[in-house]
Amino acid sequence: MSERxxxxxxxxxxxTLEALGRHGVARxxxxxxxxAAGVNLQAITYHFGSKDALVAQALVDAVRKWIEPARTALTGIAGDPLGGLFATVAALRAALDEAHEHVPAYLEALATAARDEAVxxxxxxxxxxxxxxLAASIRELRDAGLIASWVEPEPMAALIVAAGDGFVLHTxxxxxxxxxxATLDQVTRLLLAASMRDEPE
Amino acid sequence: MSERxxxxxxxxxxxTLEALGRHGVARxxxxxxxxAAGVNLQAITYHFGSKDALVAQALVDAVRKWIEPARTALTGIAGDPLGGLFATVAALRAALDEAHEHVPAYLEALATAARDEAVxxxxxxxxxxxxxxLAASIRELRDAGLIASWVEPEPMAALIVAAGDGFVLHTxxxxxxxxxxATLDQVTRLLLAASMRDEPE
DNA sequence: GTCTATAACTAGATAGAC
DNA sequence: GTCTATCTAGTTATAGAC
Structure with a gap:
């Protein structure tokens, strides 16, 4: 495929991504x-087959821009649980701060995904x-004895990802x-509670 | 306004709600x-002014159907913290189970809300x-000594609502x-941890 | 109040020149 | 490969009968 x-x-x-963020798939x-792209109308059909295919790909890209930084940040924990934890938290916060501008397109992507298997x-x-x-990081932290043994990596990771997602959407x-x-403070308290050795029964 | x-x-x-859930605002x-409504095309303009206005109102209704049961369930806690807690959890679970069918329309509503002030x-x-x-319920539970004093009702309520929202969307x-x-188990563990009197410092 | 018929418009896709 | 010009089909909104 040529450079052009x-x-x-x-x-x-x-x-497409910018247009989707501004006024949604519908408009x-x-x-x-x-x-906006400075190209010809026909180029859409030529390069992507149809407008729908272009939109679908743009939507998936929007989600990637949203998820990729968070996932990358998490890899910082591997091999160095305690040291990596702080770097990870900082990276996640930066990713979250930047996330808000992508949220409209992200919401379009989720709404489309609910209906369209290709998306x-x-x-x-x-x-x-x-x-x-995230589950791998949690497991590592748990094995290092930094969080309570009752924490199950997979369900807890799913819960945290869902909470983070909902938090950014609502915000x-x-x-x-x-x-x-205040929210960060409550999360910290919960994490501290989860790091206690006590086994609640 | 007449009954008809x-x-x-x-x-x-x-x-409109059904159509939105099936193939989104765009289509x-x-x-x-x-x-589908069994009425004339012109009735839309007559009763709602425009198709957009009808869609906007249907989207807001979709969110109401989603939120109302959860909010109603929470009122069960008032005045009877411990007894109401179990009834509330049961009601919330029922509301969540039913919620999934409304999610596509809910996502459309959120995506539209990100752009349209009227929605x-x-x-x-x-x-x-x-x-x-939820914050009122949490406050009542806290004042009754059932959860740790470090729990701040408003931020914790915001966190829980966001987490629940993200959870249903992802699921x-x-x-x-x-x-x-497994997720419920982890939430329970966290709640138990939050109900400890220990003040982590 | 509700219908039929249609107007006015905009969409995505395509044909064919270059 | 990219452009201009155009086609066909679909949209919402409206006019006017009943």
Missing amino acids: QEVTRARLLRA TTSREIAT RAPIVAMLAELREA TLDPDAHSPG | QEVTRARLLRA TTSREIAT RAPIVAMLAELREA TLDPDAHSPG
């Missing part, structure tokens, strides 16, 4: 995408990867919904 | 809504009500993402 083709494809994807037209499958796979990376829709500092 | 009018409006709203047309405002208000109801997209029993 790659450039055109990238411009189209980028323009994003081929003409607007092509104009759903790759998104579900990415979410699964994120959960697994984006309503900035007043959460006080970041 | 009410019936037509209700049928239109119901048909829901006035013709399909009118046909966003009522949704944000409903979410805020839900958080407040709907990928039924294998969470093992309900």
Whole structure:
């Protein structure tokens, strides 16, 4: 594939993502995408087969931009549980701060995924990867004796990912919904509680 | 407003909600809504002013169906913290089980809310009500000495609502993402940890 | 109040020149 | 490979009969 083709494809994807974030799948037209990308209308059909295929790929890309930084941050924990933990938390916070601008497109992606298998499958796979990376980190922390033995890596990872997702969605829709500092404090308390050796029965 | 009018409006709203859940805002047309509702195409304009206005109202209704049962369940706690707690948990579980069928429309609503103030405002208000109801319950439980004093009602309520929301969204997209029993067990453990009197410092 | 018929418009896809 | 010009089909909104 020629370099010029790659450039055109990238411009189209980028323009699509921006348009989706601005006014959603429903009101994003081929003409607007092509104009914003600075390419011809026909280029969409030529490079992606159809407008729907271009939109589907752009939506999956939107989710990737959202999930990838978080997953990358988690790998910092591997091999150095305690030291990596702080770096990971810092990286996650940075990823979250940046996440809000992608949320509208992310929501479009989720809404489309609920209906369209071609969009759903790759998104579900990415979410699964994120959960697994987090579960591995939790397991390592637990084996190092840093958190309570009753913590089960997989379910706890799923719970944390879901909570983080919901938190960002709600915060984006309503900035007043959460006080970041107060929420962080409560999460920290919960983590401390989970790090106690006591086995509640 | 006549009874006949009410019936037509209700049928239109119901048909719109179903169509939105099936194939999203983007591919829901006035013709399909009118046909499914068994009314005339023109009725949309007559009763709601425009297709967009009808869709907006249907989306807000979708969120209401989602949030209302959860909020109602929480009121059971008032005045009888311990006894109400079990009833509330049972009611919440029932509400969650039923929630999955509404998720596609709920996601459409969130995606639209991210862009459209007329949809966003009522949704944000409903979410805020839900958080407040939960915060009141938490406060009551805390004052009754059933949970640790370090639990702050508002931030903890916001956290729980966000987590529950994310949990249902992820579970709907990928039924294998969470093992309900295992997740519930971890939540229970966390709650038990939060109910300890120990003040972690 | 509800219908039929249609107007006015915009969409995505395509044909064919270059 | 990329453009211009155009086609066909679909959309919402409206006019006017009943």
